[in-house]
Amino acid sequence: MKRIFLFLFLPFLSYGFEILAPIKNSIHEEEFATVSVKLTKDEIDKGVSLEFKTDKDYFMFGMDPERKVYCKSLKIKPGTNIVEIIYTDGDGKQTKKSVEIFRYSILYKVSEEPPSKFEEKPFHTRKNEERCKNCHDMRSLPEDMIPESPEKSPCYSCHKVLTSRKKVHAPSANWACNYCHIDVGLSYQRYETPFPISEKCFSCHEYREKVWMNKKYVHGPTSTGQCNICHNPHSSNNIFFLKKPIWNLCTSCHAEKASGTHVLAGFVFGKSHPTRGRPDPSRPGRELVCSSCHNPHASNYKYMFNNDYTGDRYICQMCHKK
Template structure:
């Protein structure tokens, strides 16, 4: 027998395949579609939804399987004004069905408002992004979409906390989702500050900031205002005053002795220190009832607090410093305390003593 000739059958199959392609093309031209369950992730992103994957970093489901989030409901797709897909869950619950570690954080005491309200898309792209974590843009600009005042006021601020605007910016101190600390801080306020201020820092203008952690660890007496926080005196972001101070405090060795120049100190300390010439309760620095703070400060050319006191810590009670800066000179104070007062022999005068009784 002669072998069967397969060419007519092969030709028929080729014609059939071509007809199917033509029919599919006509269906698309006419706006007709196949059921959504036959649509694959590749067909989504390669044919119609190219924009969803145009950025550098893809959301995992976008790159592999759109139906992780979008569930076909049996309707044809694409058809104008017809939704062929529904979400497995509403709002943030859809995100948390995978990102369980974020959802677990919501048991913490403080939760970022967008995260608490399920508004993940306030910060994150859902398909692709040019930035890690699928954020719209990097911090601090991302944060400034809502917290614009920190950006608006920065241009006119006298001092700006560099850490708030460089590197990871806001995220160096704040959690974007939730925290056990107020203000969504990533750690205890004081410890957070000292995690950077544990070395000498050179500012942009060349000025040096002391290693505060080292200074505190080497001192026997610490300013009680520090407590668990540094923000009692310093603003963590920007300030209209030098050194990020929250209230006025005039720098330098001499200053006019008026309350306005010591507003920072008088948040806690009694103004009688400055204004009352005689007292037995306003201060312990007195000769009998003669207020020696008043003597030193209440004048046109008054002595600044920092001529005697270290504002952070010292090895003497009352934070009396061992030396203070006077121009290029580290002026010694030679302070010696006793039960009834003390003595000092500074570069300003020979040894002097005072006694409260």
């Protein structure tokens, strides 16, 4: 006796939204990552909300029947980040997807060495831009062009968050992005900056290059041209566009100085010299920090003393003149 199997095919709703950005296992250097998600027609018709989540940030969209792609920049922490997308339909059913990315910085222990699965994957390829051009202006501005206003820059709509911090670097403030990010016209990547980045930095700060590179001792990041180890080229909440407050920045690499006192034992009545938490006599109104005594770029003295002092007692006399 033969058995006959009947298969009944019923229509069902399948949610398969696409995460356009960030790219899976990509490496990021900024504290923000752009998240972009494309919905299917079914999801647009049946959707209620779309949530973007990282360990540092969260945002929820309500559904717009005229909108297929949703974008938002979220904060990410140093090291590994999981970007999670949660889609909720009208029946309360949720569909979740996620991508893992890495924020690289040598200023944090957890982020100084990316695991092997993470790679630098530039987003601005011709292929990716094809998917964005329906909503975004993907033109490349001439190198010397400054837009009439931020909103006139094709970069603004996606990257405006990069200027959201208190102090904004001049090229970013003027949205002259193509001065540093050159469109090299390749199909696989665009808007790369040179490595080391000092090639771009010294094109404006040329006087600094002449002064620092002729000193006897040059600090590591300066000598290797990696200005962006310490400085954020877009904006910062700290003085001099630093990625951390001065004392915290210095002790990120010079961890042995993080006790808050200087290594010179017995300096003052058996006590070590403080490195923070005191007023700076040489710079009224500012707090004592590492750069009160040491030049973070270059010096003619082996301890990188300010003003090219060639002996310990001279640096002391900056504050202790009696």
